[in-house]
Amino acid sequence: MRLKALALAAVPAAFLGVMASAPSASAWSPGNCPVGSFCVWPEWWYGDTDITPSLATETEWTGSAPGNIFYNNTSHDVTMTYAVVQEDGQGPTHTGCVSSISGSYFTMPMNVTEVKWREDDGTPCY
Numbered sequence: 001m002r003l004k005a006l007a008l009a010a011v012p013a014a015f016l017g018v019m020a021s022a023p024s025a026s027a028w029s030p031g032n033c034p035v036g037s038f039c040v041w042p043e044w045w046y047g048d049t050d051i052t053p054s055l056a057t058e059t060e061w062t063g064s065a066p067g068n069i070f071y072n073n074t075s076h077d078v079t080m081t082y083a084v085v086q087e088d089g090q091g092p093t094h095t096g097c098v099s100s101i102s103g104s105y106f107t108m109p110m111n112v113t114e115v116k117w118r119e120d121d122g123t124p125c126y
Contacts, residue, residue: 030103033073034058038080038098040067040112044105061115070112071103077125081114082106097125 031049033039033056040055042065055065058074066085072078078098084091090111097118098104118125 030071030073031069033071035073036075037073038078038115039071039073040065041069042066044068055112055115057115060117062113065112067106067110067112069103069105070098072098072100075100077118077120079114079116079118080112081116082110082112085109085111097123099125 029049031039031041031045031051031053033053036058037056038058038061039053041049041051042054043051045051054067055061055063067082070080077100079095080098081093081095083093085108093113
């Protein structure tokens with residue numbers, strides 16, 4: 001039983017190791033992400049930027065976009081699926097919720113593979 005509790009405790013820790021917690025929306029800049037879009041950038045930056053996003057979508061999307069930073073500049077919470085970039089290809093896949101008008105960064109390079117409008121199931125979205 002103790003091992004099961006330890007294993008369950010490791011899941012959130014692993015998630016946090018892959019995706020950093022999002023700063024408050026007022027402290028995080030949407031960069032050049034148009035209002036109404038979900039954006040992903042292939043490079044790290046701070047503040048405003050003229051770096052072209054690898055993804056800027058106003059609709060649900062699937063594909064593969066390299067990402068180090070993301071910003072949800074929409075009025076919807078978004079479920080984002082992403083995979084760790086590894087030397088031999090794509091690594092483990094993860095899913096996270098991104099609140100509207102907020103953004104954050106990955107602690108290692110990722111490929112964002114899907115963006116969907118989140119269906120509210122009562123769980124918090126960070």
